[in-house]
Amino acid sequence: MDGAHGFIPTQMARRVTLLPGDGVGPEVVAAARLVLDAAGAGVEWDEQPAGQSARERMGEPVPQAAEESIRACGVALKGPMTTGGHGPGPRSANLELRRRLGLFAAVRPARTLTGAAGAREGVDVVVIRMNQEDLYAGVGFERGSEGAARLAEAVREQGGPVLPPDAGLSLKFITDSGAERVSRTAFAWAAANGRRRVTVVHKATVMPPTDGLFLDAARRVAAEHPSLEVDDMLLDTACHELARHPERVDVLLAPVMYGDVLSDLAAGMVGGLGMTPCANFGDDTAIFETVHGSAPRLAGSGRANPMAQILAGAMLLRHIGEARAAARVETAVAEVVREARTLTYDIAAGSPPASTSEVAEAVAERVGS
Numbered sequence: 001m002d003g004a005h006g007f008i009p010t011q012m013a014r015r016v017t018l019l020p021g022d023g024v025g026p027e028v029v030a031a032a033r034l035v036l037d038a039a040g041a042g043v044e045w046d047e048q049p050a051g052q053s054a055r056e057r058m059g060e061p062v063p064q065a066a067e068e069s070i071r072a073c074g075v076a077l078k079g080p081m082t083t084g085g086h087g088p089g090p091r092s093a094n095l096e097l098r099r100r101l102g103l104f105a106a107v108r109p110a111r112t113l114t115g116a117a118g119a120r121e122g123v124d125v126v127v128i129r130m131n132q133e134d135l136y137a138g139v140g141f142e143r144g145s146e147g148a149a150r151l152a153e154a155v156r157e158q159g160g161p162v163l164p165p166d167a168g169l170s171l172k173f174i175t176d177s178g179a180e181r182v183s184r185t186a187f188a189w190a191a192a193n194g195r196r197r198v199t200v201v202h203k204a205t206v207m208p209p210t211d212g213l214f215l216d217a218a219r220r221v222a223a224e225h226p227s228l229e230v231d232d233m234l235l236d237t238a239c240h241e242l243a244r245h246p247e248r249v250d251v252l253l254a255p256v257m258y259g260d261v262l263s264d265l266a267a268g269m270v271g272g273l274g275m276t277p278c279a280n281f282g283d284d285t286a287i288f289e290t291v292h293g294s295a296p297r298l299a300g301s302g303r304a305n306p307m308a309q310i311l312a313g314a315m316l317l318r319h320i321g322e323a324r325a326a327a328r329v330e331t332a333v334a335e336v337v338r339e340a341r342t343l344t345y346d347i348a349a350g351s352p353p354a355s356t357s358e359v360a361e362a363v364a365e366r367v368g369s
């Protein structure tokens with residue numbers, strides 16, 4: 001199995017790049033750092049600016065020093081980063097990081113922690129999705145453009161439908177190599193983390209060239225993992241199953257777009273985006289972050305839920321071979337949520353909401369005790 005996917009300790013170095021990011025990023029990253037330091041895993045942080053603020057100050061959303069640090073460390077804890085803003089350079093640090101570092105797979109666990117207001121009981125789902133290709137590759141033509149007209153002509157020449165002249169076009173593509181690579185990560189991650197079944201989510205019935213190819217590649221890789229059950233589901237059926245019978249759903253493997261939808265749906269079922277971490281894997285690097293964005297409305301208010309960032313930190317610890325410290329962090333998070341005395345507004349019920357730093361201190365105290 002490929003250690004580069006990170007769930008097998010491949011390196012002893014504990015130097016980790018820290019990217020505080022934008023909006024609520026610096027607040028939740030500081031919270032995670034406090035907890036990880038309390039866990040005693042001996043991580044040495046190399047803090048680097050990146051994101052919209054770096055783009056405005058330094059002209060680059062991913063400054064060279066940040067990229068070099070991630071490449072050297074192989075591992076980063078990243079806060080959310082805002083897309084857009086003024087100034088030169090690419091608008092999205094997130095897409096830049098994925099592209100430059102070849103982060104081709106995202107692993108997004110969503111697990112119910114008893115005590116979180118609004119969480120459904122019994123959800124323990126992991127969405128593993130492609131990070132590149134698909135509808136997110138940015139291939140498209142505005143309505144009325146020459147590109148749209150030429151593509152419409154090519155479609156017609158190939159015996160396809162006549163596309164209306166006022167149609168905007170967004171192209172979806174999935175490569176066999178990309179589908180196989182994310183499938184390898186998914187099955188290897190599932191096996192290494194004691195999961196039982198991988199369900200491939202697709203719409204091969206209406207998109208055989210892309211989704212049929214994705215399904216075929218996943219089945220090929222599944223054959224190498226006889227200890228895991230494998231099945232497949234149409235996207236709509238998978239959403240219904242997740243909403244109706246979450247306890248039956250284990251690991252979901254999907255292309256980018258479906259994975260995005262499924263992971264936010266799963267997040268909503270376990271108390272919201274403040275509760276779900278994300279690991280991005282490439283061949284040589286891994287970045288651990290939240291599913292949520294920079295939440296500009298909450299920035300600077302001290303109200304953001306730090307649990308997703310703390311749980312991302314636990315995934316990072318497991319990745320660098322600190323499984324015991326990771327388990328201590330996860331147990332401490334679960335205990336603080338179960339007690340329901342120190343929780344942020346989004347998951348608090350009954351007791352007054354706590355601040356980001358109060359939650360971090362409560363978790364850090366548990367981890368250290």
Ligand code: NAD
Binds near residue numbers: 080290292295
């Ligand atoms: P968002 O995830 O920032 O916020 C969505 C909703 O969830 C908001 O109501 C927000 O208040 C709430 N929320 C988010 N994080 C929370 C937390 N920790 N605690 C409590 N509530 C929380 O999505 P958005 O507003 O669409 O995006 C804001 C910016 O973030 C955009 O520029 C977007 O492109 C970017 N973004 C970045 C990432 C990333 O860095 N990985 C991911 C998604 C979006």
